[in-house]
Each structure stands twice: as structure tokens, then as C-alpha cells.
Amino acid sequence: QVQLVESGGGLVQPGGSLRLSCATSGSTLDYYAIGWFRQAPGKEREGVSCINSGDSITFYADSVKGRFAISRDNAKNTVYLQMNSLKPEDTAVYYCATAWGYYGCWPSKYDNWGQGTQVTVSS
Numbered sequence: 470q471v472q473l474v475e476s477g478g479g480l481v482q483p484g485g486s487l488r489l490s491c492a493t494s495g496s497t498l499d500y501y502a503i504g505w506f507r508q509a510p511g512k513e514r515e516g517v518s519c520i521n522s523g524d525s526i527t528f529y530a531d532s533v534k535g536r537f538a539i540s541r542d543n544a545k546n547t548v549y550l551q552m553n554s555l556k557p558e559d560t561a562v563y564y565c566a567t568a569w570g571y572y573g574c575w576p577s578k579y580d581n582w583g584q585g586t587q588v589t590v591s592s
Contacts, residue, residue, distance in 0.1 A: 471496045471567050471581055478563060478586030481555055489550040489586060491565035498522050498546070502571045504579060505539065505550045507561035507588075517563070518550060519574035528574040532558075555590045563588050 477489040489505065504519030518539040519528045527539055538551045548565060563586050566579035 471498070471501065473565050473567065473581065473583035475563065475565050475583045475586040478588045480589045480591065482592050483556060483590055485555050485590070486551070486553045487555065487588060489552065489563055489565075489588075491548045491550075491583060493546045493548070493567075498541075498543075498567070501567045501569050502573070502579075503541070503548050503565060503567050504528075504574050505548075505563060505565055506576050506579070507559075507563045508585075509561040512561075514564075514576045516574035516576055520548065521572055526572075530574075552588070555588075557590045559588060560590050561588060562586070 471493050472495045474492045481487055500522055502521050505517045506514050507517050508514040517530050518537055520539050536554045541548045564582050566582045568579040571578045
């Protein structure tokens with residue numbers, strides 16, 4: 470089982486940037502998809518960005534394309550989410566999660582979750 474620990478959340482003004490980190494341990498990420506998801510109060514959890522292990526193909530929600538970028542550092546066993554041009558509607562708890570043998574970014578397919586980190590975009 471892969472352990473996941475998110476960090477990097479916080480309060481930022483609209484237009485600002487944050488970088489979230491997801492440190493993994495306990496297993497290699499071979500054959501795992503790993504993704505970032507978010508959940509705002511009263512809303513369903515949604516996929517923000519995901520990356521496959523084998524081919525490193527990435528997926529992005531339409532709402533974040535061109536603003537967010539997912540990347541992985543295999544030497545550090547860490548996955549990042551660089552978030553630029555943040556908007557108030559990006560406010561949510563952000564989670565990283567893994568799915569073995571999966572190819573995509575559908576939340577229900579991910580079965581191993583971190584504890585989440587709060588991102589608040591407000592002036």
C-alpha cells in the first residue's frame with residue numbers, strides 16, 4: 470500500500486500561485502496512476518489532474534487547463550501540482566490518490582487517498 474502525504478496548501482490571493490506536493494512511500498509507483506483531486510463544500514469530489522506511471526500521459530480538468538501542471542520526481546517519490554493564476558473557484562481541499570493499473574482521472578477508480586490539504590483563494 471502506498472502512503473500519501475500532501476503539503477503546500479494555504480491562503481493565496483486571486484492570480485497567485487501555489488505548489489502542492491504529494492510525498493509517497495511504502496511502494497514504488499510502477500503501474501500506478503496518481504492524481505490530484507479536489508472537493509469544495511457542498512460539491513462532489515472532482516479530478517483536477519492525473520498522470521500515468523508508464524507513459525506519463527497527463528489529464529487535466531477543463532477548468533484548470535493552461536493554469537495547472539502536474540509533474541513527478543521519481544527520485545524523490547513525489548508528485549507535484551503547480552497551480553498558477555488561481556481563482557476563488559479553485560478553493561477546495563486538495564487530495565492526492567493512487568489507482569493501480571488504471572489509466573485516467575475518474576475519482577471513483579482511485580482507492581488510496583491522502584489526508585488532503587486546504588487551498589483557499591481569496592483577497
